[in-house]
């Protein structure tokens with residue numbers, strides 16, 4: 318292979334990617350301390366915040382329980398945080414569980430029947446619940462009632478169980494994955510967008526204050542630009558840059574320190590890591606920018622197909638560096654520029670740029 322970077326991490330290392338959007342062990346430990354506690358502290362997502370504010374204020378005015386809320390959006394954008402804020406704003410306790418943890422209707426019945434009046438039930442990855450549990454949830458959401466089946470076969474009987482009113486907050490990476498009958502039972506759906514760099518800067522400065530880290534405006538901007546629109550990644554990069562600043566400098570985060578630190582951690586100016594760059598580099602240098610099939614590209618970078626498709630590509634596509642076409646994967650002009658490479662001349666045409674030429 319002729320790229321000049323070391324091999325990308327293997328699939329086994331991927332959950333710990335510095336720019337991965339799922340929470341790792343350290344994130345879970347620190348995130349509790351960094352979570353905004355009320356809507357006022359929650360940065361960005363103006364539309365969802367305003368709409369939710371109305372839903373909650375109206376429920377409080379009526380003295381009732383808030384409508385069920387569905388939050389959709391990529392991991393690390395603040396769905397769990399918002400569900401905790403909903404509970405806090407309603408002065409209600411919160412129970413946290415997830416779709417994969419509820420495989421039997423009985424698991425769900427046990428949770429539902431132990432809820433207190435007004436309690437918030439946060440169900441993460443709600444699209445991954447089993448079918449029978451999902452059907453039980455329909456009735457629970459609508460009528461605050463479940464039928465508990467006792468016995469088996471012809472002798473089985475359904476015992477109706479009344480539930481106290483509660484607020485379900487469902488979270489999913491894609492609302493489109495939910496069956497319409499479930500989706501329709503939510504009174505409010507909020508779609509969480511990726512954050513603008515200026516919003517991430519606010520997240521970073523807020524977290525730096527809580528972690529007692531000194532940071533300059535430029536230092537925050539540098540970290541924000543590499544955080545892939547995701548507060549979880551911004552907070553993680555901030556912690557790594559803080560480590561670097563404490564070991565190699567006086568602890569203060571300047572632009573220079575942030576840049577040096579993120580070079581050490583191999584997160585580049587647009588937030589691409591080693592795997593992302595290996596995929597792009599293979600596409601450009603081995604296949605002239607494509608089109609090339611996913612399997613071939615995966616073999617070229619020594620990764621599983623799924624890893625390239627699910628871990629590296631979504632961000633490259635979102636950044637406009639790679640396109641998925643019916644003929645295969647194609648690099649855009651921006652990909653050549655980003656890696657500082659010169660695209661081959663277009664066959665039969667002037668200039669450069671391949672399929673995405675001028």
Ligand SMILES: Nc1ncnc2c1ncn2[C@@H]1O[C@H](COP(=O)(O)OP(=O)(O)OP(=O)(O)O)[C@@H](O)[C@H]1O
Pocket residue numbers: 338339340347348349351352353358359360361362391392393394395396397398399441488520548549552
């Ligand atoms: N709007 C925000 N303002 C400030 N911090 C935020 C915001 N959104 C998220 N965070 C921070 O980012 C981290 C991740 O947020 P959270 O756990 O709520 O994401 P999530 O969308 O629920 O992710 P997942 O789907 O993986 O559970 C938390 O530490 C939280 O403090």
